[in-house]
Amino acid sequence: MENEQIKQILEQIEQGTLSANEAYLKLKVAPFEDLGYAKVDHQRNIRQGAPEVIYGASKTKEQMEGIINSLLSHCTENILITRLSPEAADYLSTHFSLFYDELSKIGIVNRTEHISAAGNIVVATGGTSDIPVAEEAALTAEVLGNHVTRLYDVGVAGLHRLLSNVETLSSANVIIAVAGMEGALASVIGGLTDCPVIAVPTSVGYGASFGGVSALLSMLNSCASGVSVVNIDNGFGAGYLASMINHKIG
Amino acid sequence: MENEQIKQILEQIEQGTLSANEAYLKLKVAPFEDLGYAKVDHQRNIRQGAPEVIYGASKTKEQMEGIINSLLSHCTENILITRLSPEAADYLSTHFSLFYDELSKIGIVNRTEHISAAGNIVVATGGTSDIPVAEEAALTAEVLGNHVTRLYDVGVAGLHRLLSNVETLSSANVIIAVAGMEGALASVIGGLTDCPVIAVPTSVGYGASFGGVSALLSMLNSCASGVSVVNIDNGFGAGYLASMINHKIG
Amino acid sequence: MENEQIKQILEQIEQGTLSANEAYLKLKVAPFEDLGYAKVDHQRNIRQGAPEVIYGASKTKEQMEGIINSLLSHCTENILITRLSPEAADYLSTHFSLFYDELSKIGIVNRTEHISAAGNIVVATGGTSDIPVAEEAALTAEVLGNHVTRLYDVGVAGLHRLLSNVETLSSANVIIAVAGMEGALASVIGGLTDCPVIAVPTSVGYGASFGGVSALLSMLNSCASGVSVVNIDNGFGAGYLASMINHKIG
Amino acid sequence: MENEQIKQILEQIEQGTLSANEAYLKLKVAPFEDLGYAKVDHQRNIRQGAPEVIYGASKTKEQMEGIINSLLSHCTENILITRLSPEAADYLSTHFSLFYDELSKIGIVNRTEHISAAGNIVVATGGTSDIPVAEEAALTAEVLGNHVTRLYDVGVAGLHRLLSNVETLSSANVIIAVAGMEGALASVIGGLTDCPVIAVPTSVGYGASFGGVSALLSMLNSCASGVSVVNIDNGFGAGYLASMINHKIG
């Protein structure tokens, strides 16, 4: 609760328009709905101009249904669900108008297209295998109102594929670099551009890639400035942060 | 080299104002000075409006002197040196006008103050011990033309210290959250605000902090959206990225 | 065997009411039943006022049946089985009166409700996904005679959900904080209260959560005093320890 | 700030004995003193009946002096400083009445002895080398008003040394088990007693002890119930938690 709101409530008591007890209740009213298994945060929707997001990986389909119903009372469009299994998507699509992308496991209830930020977000991948994570980032950024350009399979082992697209990179307000294996893409892009680069290591690879650890470490050690990193396979986090920066720029 | 420049060069040949050989040399001219032990990048200074930065940790003082001299031919102010040992600082201060902060090991040649971005960057730390890394971030952001607010020792174990400063957090365009040990500061700040949070894990702690790994993992796993992470103790990287975003916002 | 018992046996020999050989056998009699594949500890039941507990994860259903039968000769109620698969639960329920909770994989033979400690144990989780581990803790504490309050989905990324429940936290003799991902819940709760906090890292998460290691390290590095940690996903251990402390308090 | 206090303040406005502005300031007053490099928490002293604790490892001696002076305005006895270097101890002892134990690196300003909890805390170690960590725990518990029994060098490789002291173990309200290397002490003690065991892994050992990781993992995997773990070498944390439990028991 903001200080301004607190001040108003206190002034209302002073003016006699609010009793101490009523004020107490107001100050205590939680801006979330308690479903027992989840405390759904309605205030966040309003505050951040973004739809509430449901992390679907370890929730039952009934829990998700309950949360969506709670959200729909405050926010009628573009409810995002990440890591949604095809089975749960089947279930939810019988109850809601659901867009579902099987590759990225993204579901969107009552999807509508809208662009609320002027700039462009570029999502680049090292290889074809990184596309599912990249799509999680791209679809997240799109649902949050951004224009997204996809630049896939431009890994550093064939550098001319990336160099041929320098103009695309230059057009971006923010770049999301998605790569597994040695994860060098973020450093090379970071060196070619001067906009923030959000690096997303992926679990693509085998052996000493250790489920994305190798790419993660590469990206954390990037010698290019302007690069920061999110969790392995966290396309959603990258898309959300890119949108946040893109909207700040305006 | 940008496509526009390539096009211009090609048109000059077509117009006969440039020979093929001259054009070839122009296309090949490297925008850096080669000192043998270092290839100093002058273009980057100009392109990014930021002083070249010298990573001082494993360079001899003579190498640094040479690089500074090379840089001074293109850029006369605010040359930043990170991880500068007191001994090397002594040496350089006899050759240059050097500002040196022993806590953060930051050196700045020909330091001048200037503010080139409107917004505010907040640098917060979990504890007193995180201040050296925080100062590396803050001084970097300041030398790059940003206004910086410091908010130190607001770790989550005494939450009221942070909650009393929510207004300061709200004033920021970007927040840098610096914390060691369990690194929870980034998540809590991320949940309280809706601006980008750059998390800097520090090597502060002992035992199972593993030189910052514990804080690094916490920050990568942050359940708050809008948080990204740089390398352990990488105050410079956080300050640089924060400045980049702050300047983009305008 | 306690020193008092040894002394009694020795005095009986001295008094001639027990022969040396009989005494030797008594001293040797193991307070457990040897089933070959398991040595069932009956004394522990009596000594600790707690039902024997069966770790079901890697036992065959026949082994569990044998152990339960052995236990039932000394203890007729509330035999707890953890990590009980649905298949084994089906089998056991045909032989015993079995309560089974599929979420937490807890089984209880001859369950009866009883409260033997005055205080309250609060079980809090960071998210919905942590509930199975939390329920393992809660059901364990309940079967051991404690009153338990559940406080689920109060993770630090939405701090007001936790702050709205400070009164619940203050009511506890012991708090069990269950969280995956960055595991910051334990530190924040530890800072808000002055009762023992038992932190349970969960394997909830992906990528750099490394199956719970990230949360485990966070909790071990907690800068809040009064926090100690049990193994990843070890809801049972936390519930047992919380009960032990709660009963000590009386 | 507690709800009761909030209610009182609100009622005072209703009754006209407090203006809205005064109330606002009261609600905003931070219960800490801001030294810039540290925010000293005075409320915690009062609330928890325990002296404020200073983690000395990475603070300058001048910072510690400032914090102690701030604390002395609210609390005149038994200010605890952990990980205090001999050099800093020398400096502080010229300004304050300082007790200093070089083995455990514990410093106590204006030390006074007092016993505020009835029960007994036993601190046991596996070997002689674990004593510094054990003393950090023991001195912490003593300064917090507990009676402490030391039981050193009772590691499991010579089990009779531990078995000869079962009576001492049985006398405890809480046991702190301090061990490096294989860390088996906590499990064995946990199996012999039915009180909470706080396990402290130490960095004693070499090779595959990995600075305490081996002992830490052993303790986390303890098959004895009632065992929880704190960070490697965290004698202070164990002593603090043991005191908290011991005082709850009364």
Place this chain on the structure above:
Amino acid sequence: MENEQIKQILEQIEQGTLSANEAYLKLKVAPFEDLGYAKVDHQRNIRQGAPEVIYGASKTKEQMEGIINSLLSHCTENILITRLSPEAADYLSTHFSLFYDELSKIGIVNRTEHISAAGNIVVATGGTSDIPVAEEAALTAEVLGNHVTRLYDVGVAGLHRLLSNVETLSSANVIIAVAGMEGALASVIGGLTDCPVIAVPTSVGYGASFGGVSALLSMLNSCASGVSVVNIDNGFGAGYLASMINHKIG
């Protein structure tokens, strides 16, 4: 694009046989085909005299079909697919003439035999279980035009099996040493010969082999000179590099 090609283009403009615009397009023409999900590199085929290689592990069978069709427009023989699942192989074999080896998961479209390098490559394994990785290396080297000698199950625990084959080892231009578990094979072979040894750790083993990490570390620490290492299970990489060296030798 090579410097000679650039020079030629520039000279053609100078001579008036090429307009600036046409030159620009030529300089921009990417030597790859963009399929959206993949940027297929045709130049690499030509430049390196080797068939393009498709990493099949995380591509859909339709993606692979598209890439093969793209490749067939420039290169009609010996298109290599690694980590090809039997299911995908079934699908591809209905569209192309596909050789498929189920053990090594190697597929080859339009396979033809040819020897383009004079020397011999020896592929040795520590055990029978390492053969799938060894066959990936051997088939790769063969499709690239090399003569390959297989020497399987010659691990160091039965040294006479290796010593009986010293003559075979001596015949090699390059040796590929494939081993899991303790990975000592590479060191022993490195000590017996004076040709380059490419060590391939395999994920064969259990427990502390950690999926090949043990063998990987052994090989990286080889005290024999002339040994270098590729990723765990990377038979393809070893076969490719061996072929590169073998062809250089001539």
Place this chain on the structure above:
Amino acid sequence: MENEQIKQILEQIEQGTLSANEAYLKLKVAPFEDLGYAKVDHQRNIRQGAPEVIYGASKTKEQMEGIINSLLSHCTENILITRLSPEAADYLSTHFSLFYDELSKIGIVNRTEHISAAGNIVVATGGTSDIPVAEEAALTAEVLGNHVTRLYDVGVAGLHRLLSNVETLSSANVIIAVAGMEGALASVIGGLTDCPVIAVPTSVGYGASFGGVSALLSMLNSCASGVSVVNIDNGFGAGYLASMINHKIG
């Protein structure tokens, strides 16, 4: 080949009873049969008085059949196969007289009982879940001609179960201590006896047991003398080594 054999061959040439060429062939004759995918070591059988052992984990059933047939030409009894899957056991039992123990995955072709060493080997486990690994050790030791005593579920959390069996421990020439979780069993047994203890960590456990790493590290750090360690779950290796020592003792 032994020096004595070499000397004899050389003397036979000197005496004219052997030509140089024949001698060369004899010196080159490999004491193994080469099946292509395996080099079967017949000499080892003879030299070590032990049946050849087949590691079944990553061999096809046909490969195993081939190796058994090769072995049967030199050794007609007690051919041991470890990590034999039930499916492969089914296949092999149609071709050979196969004993198969599903728990330990041990198969024995033409099993016969025989005792060739006087002493006793004790196999102890911490819990019921460790029995499969323990049986691999026990059956291996038995097939190699040893008398084995099993002592299962005597973990350190219920120490009286182990202390009641000190006489059994004292009877052993060698003890195999099999334990997962915290692996403290080896240290405690090592402290109670003065015979060699072979410690076998098992992958039993969850969370921070990390598939047996916790037990492995505990055992490597054992503060009891006389303890050495084999790989995680390596019951075979422990049984083989125990037999070797037991036979040496005579």
Place this chain on the structure above:
Amino acid sequence: MENEQIKQILEQIEQGTLSANEAYLKLKVAPFEDLGYAKVDHQRNIRQGAPEVIYGASKTKEQMEGIINSLLSHCTENILITRLSPEAADYLSTHFSLFYDELSKIGIVNRTEHISAAGNIVVATGGTSDIPVAEEAALTAEVLGNHVTRLYDVGVAGLHRLLSNVETLSSANVIIAVAGMEGALASVIGGLTDCPVIAVPTSVGYGASFGGVSALLSMLNSCASGVSVVNIDNGFGAGYLASMINHKIG
């Protein structure tokens, strides 16, 4: 205390030659001397025919002096101190007759030579750098009454150095294989001989040797039977175990 002793004590009470109280005290008398900081185990000396051993790494020189004085009351020769610093050795040599080997950091109070086991222990190293650890093993075995043969610098990269010494290996009852880096020595020796091989990984190496972890993993994964492993750099443990086995053999 042994069962026979317990029986005797019980019979003495039955016969009236011992009172119950006296018996209780006898049963309680600890076979160790309690120095406060150490509980010195005199019984172990007697039981195992071996001198008590002092781990010197983290004891003060005064503590060691106290323990030696305690030991000298029961055992007048060959008191072994491992990891003894030169400084502490200087101090102790002014109080006792001390043999000190600076390379292995072994100290022996009142050293006398004696051979109490018939067989031979071979200590082999991979390189010159492993000699300090090897000497710790060799001197330990010698002080325990064994004949030791040293075979240094026979690493697998120059296999003929090892093969030239097969006869020496064959002469051993037990072999201690000491190696850092890739640690392959243990496997190769294990394959060449049929006696127990105790593998000692050393911290010799750099980079990916990770302080001995690489060698440790190699040795744990040895494909040769009869190999077991002790902690990194644990020469003492290997020498003690080798002596134990050598004495058992007789």
Place this chain on the structure above:
Amino acid sequence: MENEQIKQILEQIEQGTLSANEAYLKLKVAPFEDLGYAKVDHQRNIRQGAPEVIYGASKTKEQMEGIINSLLSHCTENILITRLSPEAADYLSTHFSLFYDELSKIGIVNRTEHISAAGNIVVATGGTSDIPVAEEAALTAEVLGNHVTRLYDVGVAGLHRLLSNVETLSSANVIIAVAGMEGALASVIGGLTDCPVIAVPTSVGYGASFGGVSALLSMLNSCASGVSVVNIDNGFGAGYLASMINHKIG
């Protein structure tokens, strides 16, 4: 010993020109000199046309002196010592004609320049800080008779520095890529050229570079073909292998 040599010896016996005993001795004669602490391999010098190499890191200066003297009896030039401390270099330079490079810690006794291979080896580094490791590689390759081109500070964050030197890369028979931090240099060079690339990770960096592990993993996961890896900081190994390949090419 080669088979041809064995055959010759056998024929000499057959021809009566060699007795069996003499033959036995010849077959047993070790091609190394045994100094006790080292077994110096003279055959390797001759066989490989390369000077013997001494790893100086953990040898005493007297041991090195002894080994050099032993080597000088067979090889009078270019004896290479790696990781030679300045102190040991001082000592050795009083006994031998020693070239010493303090940066790379390389020492060479009786250095003479010679070129024995036609091709060129390029040594590239990511930054200035990688030069010591690069010089170890370059000096090793030079002393082994190769022409070496140095290309320092061409890391991927400023890609134009590398692209300006593509011609130099194209001139190489072998490239050694030396880089710390994210280690992306090897992949980018591997993609730009078609000659073998030997990747050397360096321990340059801080935080999550983990002493070179990050660069090591990057290089192992390189998506460019033709890249293999040596140990962290192992400039010598890379230089030696590069020379081996360069000489094979001729």
